């Protein structure tokens with residue numbers, strides 16, 4: 001096989017890698033990309049997109065159940081629903097299939113060379129790719145490591161049999177009657193909630209004393225309340241000891257040392273993700289590491305000249321839109337443009353029930369960073385749109401500097417608030433003051449009015465509370 005010689009080679013076609021490839025090729029850079037799996041990476045194939053499809057299917061199902069039970073105030077009645085999870089999964093696979101085909105088409109249109117196979121560094125400028133038809137050698141001036149991450153295993157509870165990672169959970173063909181979820185981070189809660197709505201008896205085990213420990217309790221409280229109303233058992237301050245003797249459950253221990261067994265047909269382990277730093281020949285390089293991650297500087301350069309790293313392999317927040325933004329920046333740098341990582345904010349969304357959005361600093365984080373802050377909170381119970389959606393739980397909260405009213409952070413919890421994340425991020429990125437947000441006419445009736453009202457509240461003159 002003839003060697004490929006190019007200016008830029010990207011290892012991994014997840015959101016970081018494929019965006020980098022498309023942008024570089026658009027700018028005229030001779031670009032190749034390698035992936036051993038379908039393009040789109042974790043996000044499109046086994047992460048963001050399939051999980052949101054399952055969450056939506058579960059929401060539709062649950063709404064129908066609630067209506068069938070006559071428990072809704074709109075007067076709607078329906079016959080008892082049922083779900084064929086195999087069909088729902090096929091629908092989900094159709095979405096991921098269309099998206100990954102779309103990514104392939106975009107790369108082709110931009111002129112990117114796509115090589116399918118497992119890549120391994122031979123040296124800092126040369127990569128061997130094991131393809132179906134033999135070894136392909138690729139030589140490049142610049143190489144981007146975009147190898148992403150994989151689900152982390154719990155010692156003593158390896159994946160296999162009844163123990164699932166998010167990947168297997170997103171391909172189940174039947175709803176497990178009893179599901180134990182280990183880890184109350186966003187992936188465990190998103191999937192645990194979806195299966196609870198589909199009819200599983202869900203138990204969530206969390207070693208920490210609260211769910212979603214990276215968010216403040218004011219934001220997570222509505223989610224905890226909802227889990228309780230769905231009948232989910234939440235075992236906080238509880239550690240997993242291993243599988244129970246017969247393999248059909250979990251042995252757990254609470255903070256007081258009390259042990260008990262949780263019966264479960266499936267055990268979903270979502271204790272986090274590990275960066276994929278093995279399997280691509282790191283030993284052949286002299287890369288500095290930062291803990292578990294590949295160390296990068298502001299423009300995503302590693303410690304070796306000409307080698308960049310982006311996305312989950314470089315650390316938190318492990319989010320698709322961070323990987324994409326890094327990929328776009330690195331492509332422009334390789335193309336000779338002057339770029340730096342100058343983002344003020346990377347918003348984060350939990351597609352829990354209700355949804356949580358966090359952009360920028362929470363009140364505690366702002367104070368810890370030395371700011372004197374003012375905050376404003378607007379409850380969705382006072383928002384007309386939330387009422388019409390029968391989803392009044394939640395609020396929008398804005399955090400600003402007390403002296404000049406610069407918006408430092410915006411958080412929200414409520415049904416559908418994920419769509420507000422763009423407005424929150426834009427305000428912070430553009431250096432908006434509370435007066436700018438309050439003075440922007442927000443369309444009525446929308447949840448976004450909560451952002452303007454929270455800003456007015458911080459200024460001392462909310463209109464609707």
Ligand SMILES: Cc1cc2nc3c(=O)[nH]c(=O)nc-3n(C[C@H](O)[C@H](O)[C@H](O)COP(=O)(O)OP(=O)(O)OC[C@H]3O[C@@H](n4cnc5c(N)ncnc54)[C@H](O)[C@@H]3O)c2cc1C
Nearest residue numbers: 012014016036041042043047048119148311312318319320
């Ligand atoms: C269940 C779940 C839900 C999620 N939901 C969200 C969400 O709602 N929003 C969000 O922002 N993020 C979400 N994420 C996280 C998101 O998927 C990741 O942050 C994102 O995919 C990281 O992109 P990446 O390009 O760094 O790596 P990845 O998407 O992991 O892609 C890495 C690619 O590299 C390839 N690769 C690795 N090693 C080699 C090699 N040696 N040779 C060739 N190819 C190789 C892999 O096959 C893979 O395709 C979710 C993740 C999961 C698991």
